[in-house]
Every structure is written in C-alpha cells, then in structure tokens.
Amino acid sequence: MKLFNRCLLLLLILISCFHSPLQAQVQSKKITIVTLPKHHARISYGVQKLTFALKNAGYLVTERPYKGALPSGNTIIVGLLTDASIKKLAGSPNNQPGKEGFIISDNGLKNKLLIAGADNSGALYGCLELADRIDLNKKLPVNINLHDQPEMVLRGTCIGVQKPALLPARGTYEYSYTPQNFPWFYDKVLWIRYLDSLAHNRMNSLYLWNGHPFASLVRVKEYPYAVEVDDATFKKNEEIYSFLAEEADKRGIWLIQGFYNIIVSKPFAEKNNLKTQDRNRHIVPVIADYTRKSIAAFVEKYPHVGLLITLGEAMEGVGQDDIDWFTQTIIPGVKDGLKALGRTDEPPIVLRAHDTDAPAVMKYAKPLYHNLYTMAKYNGEALTTYEPHGPWADLHRTLSNIGTVQIENVHILANLEPFRYGSADFIQKCVQAMHTVYGANALHLYPQASYWDWPYTADKTDGKRLLQLDRDWIWYKAWSRYAWDSKRDRASEINYWSKQLADKYGCDQAHGEAILKAYEQSGNISPELLRRFGITDGNRQTMTLGMLMSQLVNPEKYGLFSLLYNSEGPVGEMMSEYAEKEWKQQSHIGETPVKVIDSVIVQGEKAVEAIDEASAQVTKDKVEFARLKNDMYCYNAMANNYAYKAKAALWVLRYKYSDNVADLEKALPELQTSLDYYKQLVKLTENTYLYANSMQTKQRKIPVGGNDAKMKTWAELLPVYQKELDNFKRNIDSLKSPQTQQKQKEVVVLKDALVRFENSGSSSYQVKAGEVVFSDTAAAIKNIAKELAALKGIKLSKGDQQKNGTTISFKNDRPVKVLVGFFNSKMPQYLPEPQLETDASANDFGQADIKIANAIQIDGLPPVNIHTYTFKAGSNKLTLGKGVALILGIVDADANVPVYDAGLSNEGNIKDLRWLFN
Numbered sequence: 001m002k003l004f005n006r007c008l009l010l011l012l013i014l015i016s017c018f019h020s021p022l023q024a025q026v027q028s029k030k031i032t033i034v035t036l037p038k039h040h041a042r043i044s045y046g047v048q049k050l051t052f053a054l055k056n057a058g059y060l061v062t063e064r065p066y067k068g069a070l071p072s073g074n075t076i077i078v079g080l081l082t083d084a085s086i087k088k089l090a091g092s093p094n095n096q097p098g099k100e101g102f103i104i105s106d107n108g109l110k111n112k113l114l115i116a117g118a119d120n121s122g123a124l125y126g127c128l129e130l131a132d133r134i135d136l137n138k139k140l141p142v143n144i145n146l147h148d149q150p151e152m153v154l155r156g157t158c159i160g161v162q163k164p165a166l167l168p169a170r171g172t173y174e175y176s177y178t179p180q181n182f183p184w185f186y187d188k189v190l191w192i193r194y195l196d197s198l199a200h201n202r203m204n205s206l207y208l209w210n211g212h213p214f215a216s217l218v219r220v221k222e223y224p225y226a227v228e229v230d231d232a233t234f235k236k237n238e239e240i241y242s243f244l245a246e247e248a249d250k251r252g253i254w255l256i257q258g259f260y261n262i263i264v265s266k267p268f269a270e271k272n273n274l275k276t277q278d279r280n281r282h283i284v285p286v287i288a289d290y291t292r293k294s295i296a297a298f299v300e301k302y303p304h305v306g307l308l309i310t311l312g313e314a315m316e317g318v319g320q321d322d323i324d325w326f327t328q329t330i331i332p333g334v335k336d337g338l339k340a341l342g343r344t345d346e347p348p349i350v351l352r353a354h355d356t357d358a359p360a361v362m363k364y365a366k367p368l369y370h371n372l373y374t375m376a377k378y379n380g381e382a383l384t385t386y387e388p389h390g391p392w393a394d395l396h397r398t399l400s401n402i403g404t405v406q407i408e409n410v411h412i413l414a415n416l417e418p419f420r421y422g423s424a425d426f427i428q429k430c431v432q433a434m435h436t437v438y439g440a441n442a443l444h445l446y447p448q449a450s451y452w453d454w455p456y457t458a459d460k461t462d463g464k465r466l467l468q469l470d471r472d473w474i475w476y477k478a479w480s481r482y483a484w485d486s487k488r489d490r491a492s493e494i495n496y497w498s499k500q501l502a503d504k505y506g507c508d509q510a511h512g513e514a515i516l517k518a519y520e521q522s523g524n525i526s527p528e529l530l531r532r533f534g535i536t537d538g539n540r541q542t543m544t545l546g547m548l549m550s551q552l553v554n555p556e557k558y559g560l561f562s563l564l565y566n567s568e569g570p571v572g573e574m575m576s577e578y579a580e581k582e583w584k585q586q587s588h589i590g591e592t593p594v595k596v597i598d599s600v601i602v603q604g605e606k607a608v609e610a611i612d613e614a615s616a617q618v619t620k621d622k623v624e625f626a627r628l629k630n631d632m633y634c635y636n637a638m639a640n641n642y643a644y645k646a647k648a649a650l651w652v653l654r655y656k657y658s659d660n661v662a663d664l665e666k667a668l669p670e671l672q673t674s675l676d677y678y679k680q681l682v683k684l685t686e687n688t689y690l691y692a693n694s695m696q697t698k699q700r701k702i703p704v705g706g707n708d709a710k711m712k713t714w715a716e717l718l719p720v721y722q723k724e725l726d727n728f729k730r731n732i733d734s735l736k737s738p739q740t741q742q743k744q745k746e747v748v749v750l751k752d753a754l755v756r757f758e759n760s761g762s763s764s765y766q767v768k769a770g771e772v773v774f775s776d777t778a779a780a781i782k783n784i785a786k787e788l789a790a791l792k793g794i795k796l797s798k799g800d801q802q803k804n805g806t807t808i809s810f811k812n813d814r815p816v817k818v819l820v821g822f823f824n825s826k827m828p829q830y831l832p833e834p835q836l837e838t839d840a841s842a843n844d845f846g847q848a849d850i851k852i853a854n855a856i857q858i859d860g861l862p863p864v865n866i867h868t869y870t871f872k873a874g875s876n877k878l879t880l881g882k883g884v885a886l887i888l889g890i891v892d893a894d895a896n897v898p899v900y901d902a903g904l905s906n907e908g909n910i911k912d913l914r915w916l917f918n
C-alpha cells in the first residue's frame with residue numbers, strides 16, 4: 001500500500017511538472033480559420049485541406065465565419081481580394097495576383113495570417129500552398145509575404161474512357177459508358193483520390209476521351225433510339241457524371257468531354273442504315289442534325305462541362321467538311337444548348353489540330369464563337385525532345401498566333417510505355433519549349449503509360465494491380481509543377497526533387513539525389529532513341545519492344561513518319577543520311593546516330609550506377625523501389641540493345657555503297673551483342689510486366705503487328721530477333737560462297753480473281769508496259785514489277801478521283817485482295833497512303849503496309865507503292881478518299897503478294913536491304 005502511495009505521488013509530481021508547458025504549448029497552437037460567409041465550395045475545399053495539415057502538425061483548429069471582427073488569438077483569414085475587408089487586410093499590394101493567383105501574408109498583421117485569392121481558385125491554391133508548407137515544416141510559417149499565380153492558364157490531365165482492344169463489332173474509340181466496359185468509372189472513392197491529387201498538383205482541367213459519349217449521357221427528343229445504354233445504366237451515368245463535374249469544380253477543375261467526328265451510336269447507325277463511323281463519308285444531314293442536337297442536349301444538361309473536339313479520324317480527310325462541321329454543327333449545337341438555358345456566356349470549346357487544318361477551321365470559327373482554344377500534340381504520340389523545330393513547330397506557332405490559347409498535348413507516350421519516367425529536368429525543359437518555341441500557354445497531359453488501360457499500370461504484381469495514379473506520381477507532379485512555373489531555378493529544383501524522393505523512400509537527401517539522377521539519366525534514353533532511330537512518333541510503334549534490323553536500315557519501307565525527323569528532335573541526321581555522308585566523306589550536322597549510340601550507353605550505365613548507390617539506403621516503400629530499380633536496369637538493357645543494333649545497321653548501310661561483304665561481317669558481332677542485351681530485357685521484364693504497350697489492336701505495327709493482343713511482351717518478340725540474326729548469318733554465308741549463292745527466287749505472277757464489277761462505265765486495262773492508266777490522260781506505264789504483269793487494272797478518271805474520290809463495287813465468291821497503287825508524293829492531288837498517325841482505321845482492311853514499293857514507273861508521275869485491301873466473300877465496296885490512285889487488280893486473298901522493293905522510280909533505283917534479314 002505504501003509503495004502504491006509513493007508511486008502515485010511520483011506520478012502526480014511528474015504530471016504536474018509537465019502540465020504547465022504542455023498547456024502553454026496547446027494554447028499557442030490553437031488557431032481559428034475565418035472565412036467569409038457564403039463562400040465558394042472551392043474555398044471550403046481549400047480550408048478543409050488546410051485544417052487537415054494544421055491538425056497533423058498538432059494545431060487545434062476551429063473554423064468560423066467572419067462577422068465584422070476578427071478573433072483575438074491566432075487566426076488565418078481566407079477570402080477573395082475582390083472583397084473589401086480582405087482587400088483592406090492585404091493593404092494595397094502593388095503586384096495584385098492575376099487569375100488563379102493568391103497572396104499569403106502576415107505582413108503587419110500580428111498574430112494573423114491572410115490568404116487572399118484573386119478568385120475562388122486563387123483562394124483555394126493559397127490554402128493548398130500554406131498546407132504544403134505546414135506539411136513540410138510541421139509549423140505555420142512566420143514573416144511570410146508570398147504572391148503567386150500560375151503561368152499556364154490551363155493545366156490538365158486526361159483519362160481515356162477507352163480500352164486496350166476493340167469491342168466486338170465496334171470501331172475504334174467506340175465504347176459506351178457502362179459498368180461492364182469501365183467498372184472504374186463508377187468508383188467514387190477512386191475519383192475523389194484522383195481529383196484530390198489533381199488539385200494537389202494545382203491542375204485545373206480534366207479531359208475525358210471517348211469517340212461518341214453522347215449516346216451514354218443524353219437523350220435527344222427527336223432521336224430517342226440513339227441512346228446505347230439501358231435505363232439503369234443511363235441513370236447511373238447521369239449520377240456519376242454530375243458527381244464528377246461537381247467534385248471537379250470544387251477543386252477548381254474544369255471537366256472537359258472529348259469526342260471524335262463523325263461517330264454515331266450503334267442503334268442510331270442501324271436505324272438509319274449507316275456505319276457508326278466511316279473515314280470516307282461526307283457530311284450526312286441526319287447525322288449533322290443528330291450531332292447538333294446531342295451537343296445541345298449535353299450543354300443543357302452539363303453546362304459546366306467543356307468540349308474537346310477532334311475533327312477527324314472518322315470524317316473525310318482535311319478540307320471543307322471539317323470547317324462546315326465545326327461551324328455549322330458543333331458551334332450551333334453548343335449555342336442551342338446555351339439558348340435553352342438562357343445563358344449568354346460561352347463555355348470553352350477546344351479544337352484539336354489532329355487530322356484537320358486547324359488554322360483554317362479557326363479562321364471561320366472565330367467570328368462565330370469567342371471562347372475557343374486550340375490543342376496540338378507536343379511531340380506526336382511520344383516524348384522525344386525539348387528542342388522541337390521544323391514544320392510541326394510552325395503549326396504550333398501559327399495556332400498560338402491566332403490569339404486564342406494554344407494547349408500543348410503531351411499525347412500517348414508510345415516510347416515511354418511501360419517503364420517509369422520521372423526526369424524533372426527533361427520535363428521542365430519541355431514546358432519551357434512549349435512557351436518559348438511554340439508560344440503556347442496551356443498543358444494537356446496524358447498518363448505516362450498504359451493510357452488505354454486506365455486506371456492500371458502494366459506492372460505484374462502478386463496481388464492487386466498498381467494504379468497509374470500512385471505509380472506515376474512523379475510524372476504528374478513534375479509536369480504540373482512546371483506548368484505552374486517553368487522558370488524555377490535548376491539548383492533549387494534538384495533540392496526539391498531530391499527531398500521528395502528522399503521522403504518517399506526514407507533515405508537522406510544525398511541518396512534522394514541519386515534516385516533523381518537515375519530518373520534523369522534514364523529520362524533521355526527513350527526520347528533520343530526514338531527521334532534518331534524510330535519509324536514514327538505514333539503509337540503504332542512500341543519502342544521499348546525493340547526494332548527489326550530491316551526497320552533500322554530501310555525505315556522508309558515501314559511508313560516512315562517524317563515529322564519525327566524534321567520536327568521532333570534537335571537538328572540531326574537519320575542513319576541513312578549519316579551512312580551516305582560517311583561514304584562520301586562529307587561532314588555531319590547536328591545530332592548524329594553515333595552521338596546517340598554513345599550517349600544512351602553512357603546514360604544507361606549512369607542510371608544503373610545511381611540507383612544502385614541509393615539502393616542500400618532505402619528504408620521505405622521498398623517494393624516500389626525495387627520496381628523502380630528494375631526499370632533502370634531495363635532502360636540500360638534497352639539502350640544497349642538499340643545502340644549495338646544501330647552500330648550493326650550502320651555497317652549494313654555502308655555495305656549499300658561498298659558492296660563489300662566484309663562490312664556485313666563487321667555488323668554481325670554488334671547484332672549478336674544487341675540480342676544479348678535484348679535477352680537481358682526479357683529476363684528483367686518476364687516477371688515484372690504484363691505488357692509493353694496498352695494499345696493491343698492491329699493498329700500496332702512496329703516492331704511487329706499487335707493483332708489480337710499478341711506480341712506485346714519482350715519474351716514473345718525474342719524468337720523474332722533470334723531469327724533475324726540467324727537469317728543474317730545465313731545470308732552472309734550465301735553471299736560469300738558463290739556456289740551456294742541464293743537461287744533467283746521464282747517470280748510470283750499474280751492472277752486476277754473471279755470478281756463481278758458493279759461499277760458502271762469503268763473499263764479495264766492490262767497492267768503492262770505501254771498501257772495508259774487513266775481514262776482522261778495519256779500517262780502510260782514505262783516499267784512494272786514482274787508480279788503485276790498479268791493483272792487487269794481498272795481505268796479511272798484522274799480528274800474524277802481528285803474531285804470525288806474512288807468507289808469500286810464488286811461481288812466475289814471467295815475472299816479477295818484489291819491491289820491499290822499509291823503515288824509516293826505529298827502533293828495534294830494524290831491520295832495519301834494509309835497513315836495510322838492520323839487515321840486509326842487505316843489498317844481495317846490490312847492496307848497499312850506497303851507490299852511492293854516502287855512497283856511502277858510512269859513518266860512524269862511519282863513512283864507507285866502497292867498496298868492491298870482484303871475483303872470477305874460477298875458484295876463489297878472499296879471506298880477511297882479524294883486523290884489520284886491506281887486500282888491494279890483484284891487477286892485471291894491467299895495469293896502471295898511479295899513484300900519487296902521493285903526499285904522502279906524515275907529517280908533511279910533505291911537499294912532495299914531487307915532481304916538480308918529474311
């Protein structure tokens with residue numbers, strides 16, 4: 001008992017010793033947040049976040065409305081500069097913050113701190129800024145007088161309401177909003193997490209991408225049958241969409257719905273006997289009426305949601321139709337909606353410069369509507385450079401100069417998928433280039449990887465799949481940080497990011513900096529590789545899966561996308577140019593392939609070194625760190641795989657001039673080394689990744705076709721690369737020994753299939769030298785690839801093709817392929833070859849690739865490349881857009897149309913080296 005009493009006494013003494021300071025501490029940590037009555041939901045949201053941060057730092061927080069006087073204790077006042085009482089407290093700041101700006105100041109305010117926003121978003125950002133500072137230092141800042149505002153006016157991300165594969169019997173981008181298609185779309189908790197993260201990054205816009213969202217979201221009185229979801233889903237959609245728009249608005253985020261033209265819903269198409277989308281369709285009145293009314297209904301129902309318009313892909317190419325559609329259907333649709341609401345303000349409309357002549361469209365649209373924005377892809381569908389130039393930069397500048405705001409679209413990152421990317425340095429320089437080179441002032445950001453698979457990443461995990469939102473935090477954070485302010489000083493940025501990384505992985509600042517270094521070294525690898533060796537900036541190429549030798553030595557045979565080289569990198573040389581100059585002993589210009597070979601090898605090594613250095617010090621989030629580390633090893637293996645392959649390719653390109661087999665022999669060990677690195681990549685990814693690319697349709701072509709979600713892992717591709725090496729060895733051997741020299745391959749002579757033509761008036765001609773190819777000109781064949789010489793072509797009028805396009809109707813009992821000759825020229829009179837970068841349907845008939853290149857020589861005309869269009873048995877129609885092309889015959893679908901270069905061109909023969917690897 002005595003002992004108990006003694007203990008109790010001791011305890012009481014101890015308590016009393018600590019009591020007074022503790023009480024004092026609590027006292028000084030009491031704080032009141034005062035807000036003006038009837039404030040906007042954004043301010044409530046900001047105050048809520050601020051309260052949370054204060055409480056976390058140990059403050060006792062109370063909130064109360066302003067009633068004429070301020071409390072005597074520690075107080076934070078949150079309001080708008082437009083309010084007289086707030087303005088008074090702010091004094092008369094000489095630099096009043098602009099749109100979305102704020103002041104945080106305790107200047108001359110004793111125990112008061114003021115957060116004054118230029119507008120509701122500004123007040124929100126002021127609260128978030130203060131909350132961040134409290135989080136960092138665990139206390140309220142003192143002697144603060146901060147004025148800030150964002151540099152870019154729109155800062156947004158996008159989410160694809162789309163899937164990795166097409167739905168049965170549906171076209172590209174055709175996904176209705178249903179819980180079956182998109183379970184995540186109905187997950188409110190996930191939305192809140194995502195919106196919170198956007199707000200935390202000070203993003204103010206969120207774009208939803210879909211082909212035709214209207215039939216999932218609105219009913220049009222005149223077209224009730226167009227809705228393509230059942231009643232229960234429709235209700236759910238209304239509910240979740242309103243929730244999303246409202247929650248976004250609370251966070252200062254403007255929701256924007258994207259759509260493609262001209263796509264209609266399936267029930268609408270069926271009822272009106274139309275296709276849901278048709279690249280070659282002109283404007284049809286009933287579709288125009290339906291679309292206009294759908295847009296009006298949408299604007300009426302969701303007046304605070306903006307619209308993002310793609311005037312292309314599913315609409316007859318660039319031209320008057322685009323202008324008419326925008327000015328006579330879309331803008332009037334928005335205006336109808338506003339009129340029905342009695343509104344006179346104009347919600348913003350964003351016009352994408354994709355597959356359309358945006359400057360021309362804007363010229364006609366501007367007088368009709370005032371709140372217009374433009375948007376164009378920053379580096380195509382990839383991340384390649386912060387030194388853009390050339391014609392693509394010209395387009396951006398033209399759009400910026402219109403006087404409306406130009407938004408930079410960091411589109412699908414086809415060369416970054418699926419590895420982690422977080423080079424703050426590269427990203428900052430890109431945002432700077434957006435301003436200085438392009439004259440733009442807004443950002444639209446795609447997910448770093450797995451766009452088509454939102455919300456998941458490609459990581460293979462034991463349990464739950466990772467979310468992009470979590471995994472790619474640094475991607476979102478870096479772009480939005482520089483969208484807010486691109487001019488931040490580099491030395492402080494290194495500190496900032498090192499601290500972020502040190503906190504995330506529980507290591508000291510120095511090791512945080514090592515992690516940053518790994519990100520930044522690896523961050524140059526994919527951009528450099530694609531811009532120097534790639535075929536395209538489009539997502540038809542998955543760069544991390546590697547490239548075939550034939551693609552490196554003859555990229556022009558794979559639909560080389562010239563913008564990649566003339567715009568989307570620093571000035572430099574392609575491999576073929578480099579090889580030619582070397583052979584001719586001419587001097588080189590700018591970034592050469594050899595420079596990139598050397599630089600990616602070094603960067604791969606440094607990235608691995610840096611991540612290894614950090615490795616031992618990591619104490620937090622170890623599993624994620626291990627994944628990041630593995631990615632650095634992947635970057636290194638990929639860099640070397642490409643570098644050694646490019647070295648091999650340069651020897652092969654030299655052989656083009658030297659005809660010396662010794663050059664090919666020098667390529668062999670380089671190719672072997674490249675394959676060894678690829679095998680490393682297979683090992684590193686086998687258990688860590690589900691796929692390399694999230695678009696898993698036949699639209700994927702490079703390195704090989706991605707039909708039916710195949711060929712999407714490194715392991716699947718390995719046999720292909722092994723085979724190209726074996727073939728190369730064999731072909732070198734056969735070149736070396738004349739006895740075993742390749743036998744001249746038998747020439748396949750293609751034969752006409754049995755087909756009944758239903759076009760009236762068209763005549764045929766024998767496809768051979770001397771024959772005239774058009775009904776209205778004298779142009780005649782001079783030389784023709786031997787395979788084609790037995791076919792009958794269809795003689796068409798060149799003039800008519802230019803004016804109206806080409807349609808061939810026929811009946812066939814067995815599947816067939818139509819051989820179409822495209823003139824290899826960018827001149828507007830010629831029909832452009834199928835191009836997946838601007839037309840996602842460009843491989844619907846298997847027509848994307850060139851089969852026989854330079855197949856026909858006609859005096860005065862460009863060389864002709866043959867593509868084939870496959871049709872099932874039945875009544876068929878081949879529809880081509882406006883422009884001159886040749887229909888060279890129809891053969892059985894299983895006929896073997898060889899893939900090669902016949903070299904028949906008025907400019908002389910072009911050497912094709914692809915056979916070396918076949």
Ligand code: GTR
Nearest residue numbers: 354412539836837838839840
């Ligand atoms: C296409 C690309 C699509 C889509 C489209 C666009 O060429 O393949 O995935 O991104 O461009 O820009 O809308």
